[in-house]
Amino acid sequence: MTDRMRFGVFHAPYHLPMGQNPTLALQRDIEFVQMLDRLGFDEAWIGEHHSCGCELIADNLLFIANALPQTKHIKLGTGVLSLPYHNPLWVADRIILLDHLSKGRAMLGLGPGALTTDAYMIGIDPLEQRNALEEGTDVLKRLLVGETVSIKTDRYTLVEARTQLRPYSDFEVAVAAVASPTGPRIAGKYGDGILSIGATMSAMAPDGVDTLALHWDVMEEVAAKHGQVADRSKWRLVGPMHIAETREQAREDVKHGIDAWFDYFQDVQSAVHFEVAGKSTEERTDFVINSGLGVIGTPDDAIEQISKLAAQSRGGFGAYLVMTHEWADVRTTEKSYELMAERVFPAFQDSVGSLQASAQWAATERSRLGGDQMKSVLNAMEKHKQEMAAAAAAGTAS
Template sequence: MTDRLRFGVFHAPFHLPMGQNPHLALKRDVEFIQHLDRFGFDEAWIGEHHSCGAELIADPMTFIANVAPKTTSIKLGTGVVSLPYHNPLWIADQFILLDHLTEGRAMLGLGPGSLTTDAHMIGLNPLELRNALEEDVDVLMRLLRGEKVSITTDRYTLQDAVCELRPYSDFEWAVAAIASPTGPRLAGKWGGGLLSIGATLSALVPDGVDTLALHWDVMEEVSAQNGHVADRSDWRLVGPMHVAETREKAREQVRHGIDAWFEYVQDVQAAAHFQVAGKTTDERIDFIINSGVGVIGSPQDAIEQLAKLQAQSAGGFGAYLLMTHEWANWPDTIRSHELIAEYVFPEFQGSLDSLKASAQWAKDSRAGLADAQLRSVQNAVDKHAAERKARQG
């Protein structure tokens, strides 16, 4: 078990219901990360998407460069760069620049691209994206490590390619994984971290595959084959949550936007990694809760969900990333993240242990110490009375 569970968000973002002013939505994305920074979240991963009308951030590195100076400590990751869409040399150069500009607060997340409509627009066959990702990660890692690379693929040619600038930091990097073994294979081969986006989706993928077991088994196997030790602190699990002070209040709040999110996943988003179920609002809320996909409830429900995931992972993981959504309105969404920081973080970070121990020690010692205090007060009263009597005498 890892010692201190980190918390973050995996921010696509889903700006739903549609019809919002996109410029204001992007401004809220910046403000959202600033709120997370104040609440003490450890990290935020920002997505890359180009179609479907709701996920508006086309370049996570540009977004990170903008928000980094407006925050103080939260680490900011590309969640993820769809690497097959790009020339690996430019991604290497751009991320090294970002590493310098953020002075080591940037993290590099990589994936094949989740929206098939994105791939279609640039003429890529979705069936080839995972093979392309494996090829491109190999090239990218060599470039980031200072090698000179010459290679010709179906998508680009590199001739004596080398990054002229070296990284500022020993930055963290990770590969996304949903159901296939591609992500853990690449992370294990090159010694990276793992973003298990399908962490809570075991009940929804074909044949009920335990995605956590699949991901980590592959990670350990391939890491060992390549001389690395798979580190659970570099394993991040992703899943959705919305919490309020009570379960009833949380259910009421998500009525704001959960139907729009379901309709987007069911009918618009060209990423059929899993199928959500339900047609009415109550059916959809119940589906999220009863399937174990996410949490709509109280902070205690969030704590119980994380405890189950820790047990299922059979050894623990390093961070839990909240898959962001707009099920609730803006104030209730911010309040949900504040409640998680206030009441869920401490249960998994040990920040209350010393306070509880101090309170218990005070409780156990109270009777004896209180009696001593009373005797001390009485001694002072008696002393003053004696001195007064002596002066008057």
Template sequence: MLGEKLRFGAFIAPFHPIEENPTLAIQRDLELVQWMDQLGYDEAWIGEHHSAAYELIASPEVFIAAAAERTKHIRLGTGVSSLPYHHPLMLADRINQLDHMTRGRVMFGVGPGALVSDAFMMGIPPSKQRDRMDEALDVLVPLLRGETVTHKSDWFELANARLQMTPYSRPSVEIAVASQVSPTGARAAGKHGAGLLSLGATSTGGFNALASNWAVAEEQAREHGQTMDRRAWRLVGPMHIAETREQAMADVRFGLEKWIYYFREIANLPIVPADAENPVEALINSGMAVIGTPDDAAAKIQQLLDESKGFGAFLFMAHNWADWTATKKSYELFARYVAPRFQDLNVNRQASMDWVKSNKAEFTGQMQAAVGARIVQHMMEKGSENIRPEIVEMITGAAAAKPPGE
């Protein structure tokens, strides 16, 4: 029996260098989701950011509404909605509307907010962000199930609050909580039985935290009468692949160093040491990124499966390291040659090919016998004197040789 298919998709922050036309950059993000939909990817998650100039999308809901009209199958998630930045009723209403507009294709990813600069502009103390995420999630879960909620907080209030429309998805849209190295996201996911979005799963800290964070989520789930589903666990990491490692390395010269600069100097996440002589090689050697071939990508996913003991989806961290043509090619190569290995897409094809090959002699003999019988029938109807000599020779057996190689 075939098991669950491992799903694939992208986590689109997005990342766009400062010198690019921002209007065209967002348009290309939409085109990427369309391309993924054509290639059969399962999911795309869209970020929310309000400062630092690289991660341009302020409203994942607006983006998802546009992307949903341009695609047919791919599911679309907020990746993630920063809960401290929104009144829970307003956010729940927008997500519920998207649930109806997309006919159930929307997913609700949540987190505390990644950029301290965003919180600073809104006067939100960074020390309060995680507490506010937890408090907001406590009311968002029942709201999205169509329940009535009353709650008073020092930063929002709900008085008999209820969504006007019952949810399209039942019991509600799928909810997933962002998690990195700390247990914050895992605890929230376990408390509510939500999915887990493990960001930076291929980094050293994120990779080492996979098993422990899942254990935290399961422990919290037990305490709150919930269950965790590994199919709702998504791991995120950056990859760029090409036909050869040399080509992949050449491709990423387009934008990788700008991406590293943004994380080191602006986002204050030094992914590569500042004194690294070759930032690209340092990134690869750290194990965080795959820059290579489909085989390299498959090896990394297998490593993640072994370490985590199983998860439901792997998401590319979309990064624009390569130009648009090479980026599209990377997604296509993965869909053609990597995804099938983890989705059992060719199991029956291989079994069918092996079966035909192992019975080649019998099938060839039956085919020749059938052809010979039809020739004999023709001779009996027309007379052997009307048959060309080579056909007579075939019937007598001279041409009925054994299959080639036997």
């Protein structure tokens, strides 16, 4: 396990059920990131989507630029920027600019694009998206290190292209991995991080594929081939959670919106790699819990889930990211994240171990030191008594 597990969110966002005021929903997204910053979350990854009606952030770099001055510490990343949709020269220019504006708090997450409807609208064959991601990342990485690039592809032409501004920091780059080996291949080639969006999907994977093993094994193999080191601290696992003081309360909380979330994945979004099952609220809640997809329960259930993933990863990972949702109402959702910061973080960050050790040591020494303290009090009282008696005697003698 890494020394200190980081915590964050993977925020599409899913504003469900449909029909919400989009302006207010986007404002809630900013306020949500502010809350995470206040609670001590380490990072937030923001999605890019252009269709399907509920994932409203079309430009995650623009959203991050807006959120940065309204937060203090949290790092903000594109989760993900769909590289096949963009010219890599402009992506390089924009992330370098954001790196300067953020003084190193920006991160770049890359992916092929999750919504086939997005790709369809700009004429990209979904069968080509992963090849386009590999090709585009090669060009982008060359531009980020200052190379001059000339290339002609089916999507763009670059002629002696270069970035005029150098990066402010050695900002993190991570690549999305769901079901295919494409993300780990790219990350391994460049020594970058992985965003395992399919981290909790092993139970739903075809032919019993161990998704985490696939991600890491490919990453290590390709990294070794290219002289890179596969760094577990750069590995981020993603999964949904909602926690409350009791399991019964958590189940009651998610009645607010879990059906709309399931309806979206079952009837609207064409992401067939993310299959969910169930028709009634109870069936759907049970599916999340029993399949291992996520947690609807208590802080202890969240700790158990993350611990299982750590064991399954065969060596640990660097960060757990909550896949955000609106299963519960706004206030109850905020309480879930507060419980996570208060009760789940310490189990993986050793932030209270020294406090517990101090309390235990004090308890073992309480009797002895308390007795000594009482003796000290009695001695002080006796000394005072003797001094007063001596002073009285001296006064009588005079």
